[in-house]
Amino acid sequence: MSGSINKVILVGNLGRDPEVGALQNGDRVVRLSIATSEKWKDKSSGEPRERTEWHRVVIFNEPVGRIAEQYLQKGSTVYIEGQLQTRKWTDQESGQDRWTTEIVLQRYKGELTLLGSRNQLPNNNNEQVSSNNEQEKPKVLDEPLSIDDDEIPF
Incomplete structure (x- = not known):
């Protein structure tokens, strides 16, 4: 194999609110604690079992960090790729x-x-969310999109 791959994909829930900090050079960093759980039935007893793993996530990507800071909170479900x-x-x-x-x-x-x-999103009342660069909160649709099957191109 000529190269290697270092890729982690998680789907889990935040165990606490994001922690925002700064490096010595002033760059922002956001830290998350994400829980993933595995459930199964014990073969010998038939009882349900569960194991939870905790993962430390560190975000140096500034736009992604701002999203995490604004919209994530304890209990939020997220997909992470890093x-x-x-x-x-x-x-x-x-x-x-x-x-x-x-x-x-x-x-x-x-x-x-x-x-x-x-x-699950905070500030669920469609108020504008302000940050250092005055970005608006993405719009959440109140009702599902109505699409006619004849409009789908495949």
């Missing part, structure tokens, strides 16, 4: 080396899609 990265740092208190593995959405890379019902 890269797996492990980083090392030295613990200030103990002096020991520490490692963490995160899903990273780099600048100009990665994807975040809000999933779930209209009721």
Whole structure:
């Protein structure tokens, strides 16, 4: 194989509100904690089982980070596409080396899609959402689109 692929896709729920911060150079960073769950039936007892995994997500992609900051909250369902990265740092208190593995959405890379019902979006009263660059909240349709089958080109 001439190349390699480092791609992570998650669909899960936020365990807490997004955490917004800044790097030493002033670039913004948004951190998410996403839970994914797996359910199955125990073969021996027949009882339902569930296992939840927690994933750390770090967003360096500024437009995606702004969307996460404005529209995501604890419990939001999201689709995330990023890269797996492990980083090392030295613990200030103990002096020991520490490692963490995160899903990273780099600048100009990665994807975040809000999933779930209209009721899960904050500010559900169609008010304008303001941010540093005065972007409007995407419009949510109140009723389904009516499309005639004859209008579909395939």
